[in-house]
């Protein structure tokens with residue numbers, strides 16, 4: 624192997640916001656990798672409907688559009704047959 628051109632591939636500990644931890648190998652710069660979501664808590668893997676909102680994005684959206692009015696009539700449907 625040529626020296627000086629390969630990234631440092633080492634063992635890293637992955638820590639998720641849900642509390643689960645596991646080890647993997649990576650070229651990540653640190654020994655500790657923090658995640659917001661992992662395969663233990665993602666709805667795709669758990670099979671449960673759950674809102675993933677670790678950064679408060681939904682709350683921000685609701686606040687932003689709190690005073691936003693609905694249109695008077697619903698938009699006409701395109702092609703009904």
Ligand SMILES: [Zn+2]
Nearest residue numbers: 639641661664
């Ligand atoms: Zn998780």
